[in-house]
Amino acid sequence: MQIKNNESNLSFYVVGISYKKADAKLRGFFSLSPTKKVNLLKQAKASGIEALLATSTCNRTEIYGMVDHPTELVQLLCKNTKGSIEAFENVAYILKDSDAIEHMFRVGAGLDSQILGDFEIISQLKISSKISRKYGLMDA
Numbered sequence: 504m505q506i507k508n509n510e511s512n513l514s515f516y517v518v519g520i521s522y523k524k525a526d527a528k529l530r531g532f533f534s535l536s537p538t539k540k541v542n543l544l545k546q547a548k549a550s551g552i553e554a555l556l557a558t559s560t561c562n563r564t565e566i567y568g569m570v571d572h573p574t575e576l577v578q579l580l581c582k583n584t585k586g587s588i589e590a591f592e593n594v595a596y597i598l599k600d601s602d603a604i605e606h607m608f609r610v611g612a613g614l615d616s617q618i619l620g621d622f623e624i625i626s627q628l629k630i631s632s633k634i635s636r637k638y639g640l641m642d643a
Contacts, residue, residue, distance in 0.1 A: 511571055517596075517603040518576040519565030522617050524594040527561075533586040535559035540631075543583040544638040550575070555640045558631040560624065562617050567607060573597045 520533055535543065540557050547555045547568070552575065555568035564584075566576045577595070581588050598606050606615070611628050613621040635641035 513569045513571060514599050515567070515569055515603050516573040516576060517565055517567045517598045517606055518573050518580065518591075519563055519596055520591065520594050521563035521565075521596070521615070524596075529586075529590065529594060530562070530564065531585075532590065533559075533564045533580060533584045535564060535580075535584060539583045540634065541638070543579050544635060544640055546582070547579055548639055550579075553640065554635075554642075556628075556631050556635045558627055560627055563610070565610070567603065573599070 520530060522530070525533075535557055536559075540559065543557055543566075544555065552568055552570060555566065555576075557566045557580075558564070564580070566580055568576050570576060577588060577591060577597075580586070581591060596606075607628075609615045611625045613619065613624060616624060632641055
């Protein structure tokens with residue numbers, strides 16, 4: 504499945520790191536404080552990205568977005584955290600279109616949590632979506 508608009512070949516991606524491959528120290532380098540998250544959203548909007556959601560918990564940091572290439576999301580993440588692109592590439596996952604959508608549902612349902620069925624993540628995603636809407640990066 505490829506989601507396209509009339510102007511370019513945008514696809515829906517998720518880029519992230521989680522407890523599955525990155526220890527707590529490394530995840531900390533990629534964590535997004537509320538201020539960093541707002542900066543990331545503003546930079547995304549200024550660079551022409553029209554849809555983006557960023558979430559950062561103790562067990563994962565993920566950016567979901569409609570972009571031409573996932574490196575746009577990776578660069579935004581690394582620019583706004585203490586993490587490097589090289590460190591990210593060693594432990595990251597990048598999923599596209601239907602795989603990214605399925606991942607988002609698994610995360611939101613707590614099926615990808617360290618504690619299976621953890622429901623805290625759905626409220627964290629909800630908060631992230633409200634922030635994205637506030638900055639014009641989500642219209643649903």
